[in-house]
Amino acid sequence: MQHQLLQSAAHFSEHERALILRACNDAATAMAGKFRHNGDPMLYHALAVAKIAVEDIGLMAAPVIAILLHETMRHEEKEYAGKTPKECEAMQKKREIDIRKVYGDEITAIVDGLNRIAAIDIKQTSLQAENFRKLILSFSTDPRVVIIKLLDRLEVMRRLDAFPKAKQQQKATETLLLYAPLAHQLGLYNVKSEMEDLSLKFTEPEAWRHITNKLKTTAAEREKFLQHIIRPIEAALKNDGFAFDIKSRTKSIYSIWKKMQNQKIDFEKVYDIFAIRIIIDTPPVRDAEDAACWKAYSIVEKCYETDISRLRDWISQPKSSGYRSLHTTVKTPDGHPLEVQIRTTAMDEAAERGVAAHWKYKGIHHLGSMQAWLDQVRQLLEAPNDTHNRLPEPIALNEIIVITPAGDLRRLPAGASVLDFAFDLHTNIGLHTVGAKINGRMAAIKETLHTGDTVEITTAKNRLPAADWLNYVITSKARSKIKQRLREEEARRAREGRELLERRLKNWKITLPDEALNRLLKHYKLKNITDLYAGLANEQIDIAQIKEIITADSPLAAANAPLAASGSKLPLSPAPADAPADNDYIIIDEKLRSTDYKLAKCCNPIYGDDVFGFVSVAEGIKIHRHSCPNAARLLEKYPYRILQARWRAATLASNFPVKLRIAGETETGLIATITETITKLHCSLRSINLTDNNNGSFTGYLQVMVKDNKHLDMLMHHLRNLRGLEKISRLN
Helix, strand or coil: HHHHHHHHCCCCHHHHHHHHHHHHHHHHCCCCCCCCCCCCHHHHHHHHHHHHHCCCCCCHHHHHHHHHHHHHCCCCCHHCCCHHHHHHHHHHHHHHHHHHHHCCHHHHHHHHHHHHHHHHCCCCCHHHHHHHHHHHHHHCCCCCHHHHHHHHHHHHHHCCHHCCHHHHHHHHHHHHHHHHHHHHHHHHHHHHHHHHHHHHHHHHHHHHHHHHHHHHCCCHHHHHHHHHHHHHHHHHHHHCCEEEEEEEEEEHHHHHHHHHHHHCCCCCCCCCCEEECCCCECCCCCHHHHHHHHHHHHHHHHHHCEHHHEEEEEECCCCCCCCCEEEEEECCEEEEEEEEEEEEEHHHHHHHHHCCCCCCHHHCCCCCHHHHHHHHHHHEEEEHCCCCCCCCCCCCCEEEEEEECCCCCCEECCCCCHCCCCHCCHHHHHHHHEEEECCCEEEECEEEEECCCCEEECCCCCCCCCCCCHHCCCCHHHHHHHHHHHHHHHHHHHHHHHHHHHHHHHHHCCCCCHHHHHHHHHHHHCCCHHHHHHHHHHCCCCCHHHHHHHHCCCCCHHCCCCCCCCCCCCCCCCCCCCCCCCCCCCECCCCCCCCCCCEECCCCCCCCCEEEEEEECCCCEEEEECCCCCHHHHHCCCCHEEEEEECCCCCCCEEEEEEEEEECCCCHHHHHHHHHHHHCCCCEEEEEEEEECCCCCCEEEEEEEECCCCCCCHHHHHHHHCCCEEEECCCC
């Protein structure tokens, strides 16, 4: 096989052939004594891939040599036996230096790209196909790396029988989901079709055998039919002096199977199994080519009835990829449609070599930002010897692909850090991150990641986010979770500071009215009381100074002297004038959305209800009704968190939501009557939901807005008097 490769490379220079021979010898030494499962020498794979690169794709010497050197490095395990990872890395770098000295920078760069791709150990193939393709393209600073990887997989598929059964299924699935679409994106249509057909052979063996047998048994019949169809066209073209060739194209096995599956039809109902292609030999001059194709089309139109709706004119208006051809559909004598493609020799060569980007007009979604790069790859394929065709610049993406130790691929925006990656994995991992290992080396949380990095996050239970973490992340998820946790931590510290101040005020036997609070905030130049509490908890504010500030030049100490340590908590505002002297209260006024307290949703208290305050752990003070279903439990289990509360005597401007349960007998127009009553009493109906019990009765719920409990009592009284409404009660 080595001799066959050198024969295929006969058009290379003597120096290039000498380098290929040297690389072959290196590969033979590294793979000596290594065999595939079927007994073939492992060296055959490397030589076969190199041969495909030369004969089928037309690649030049550099990528062919790189294929052999890459396989050599993959099989030099015995040199690394017993070595530490650092020693192995050092040896690999030395090997790369040696390759560079002998073979040059171009070949070394291709080998490096192939080595990096070979190190990918992807899991969950079906879920990560797009990420995998992007990762391969990102690794391929030289586009020939991608092509070589595809050819490597093509050779594997051609010899898949040599692998164990389990491996056959795995590699066939990978090829179908990962490699065939990538070949399509690069315009390597023949490679893509062969990969799909070979994959189907192992993923759907029965379907593959069925279609293959059908194609074999109908081959002679199809050939006879085609010759019958082609004969009139050939005669007419010859009569007009055309130099041409007519080829038949059989639809790929995989494409036939997909059509049978999608349209739920039998093999015999797939009428576009074959098509004919007329290739006209004419000078590659645009006007001459166009005229020749249209003239050939007119000849076909005279021979057979054409379907004008199926005419595709990619001569006058080429595809954005440059693909040029005429496609039409004719009706055969037996009434079946037959596709006819008309193009010149130059057009055909361009399309066959991939420049036409066949994947575009088949509707395969491309990777937008890679468009220019892919175009350059196709241009390089079309004319590999053209010195004007420079290698495209390394692909620049606005995102990176990072690999977990388990082989999962995670997509992140370019510039993402270790901390961004940790939060992408899971919020709890991000919150407790202390560092990471990037490709085996230790790294800080702020270090920027790059495509292909394998990252292992290190966490600690006692680790908490700090404010400067926001400087190390760029993803919205990481930023929002860090901010959320910082707010939670701030609230926790504020509660601790509040409890500390409450205990001291209790010992000092003084309260904290609004004017004293304002004096404290002004003294410490704080925006709100939460900052004051946090400062106390963090020991940034000296608790001993608090008493001096709030009692300085104030009669507060004397006024508060009679207050005993009765277990009361820090009041949020001064007690009303009519309050008992031995108690202090939360005064609930129109500032219902104050950050100091909120109305509990479990009982929805309204103005006039008997209420109390409860200091919750996370949401500040909650106001509950004494009749709240949770009241008994709170009073018994948490008496030290209970605060006395009362409504301000002045009339409130706010309205309060109340939910009512109603039941009664079904009456025509009842809903309208209920709505009218609510409106007359200057209440606002928020929602109504009635359920027919199918026995002449109903149950349901109303949600209304009222001013106070007296307003609610009046509403309930009027509703009870409505005909058909038998029961009405307030919920919690």
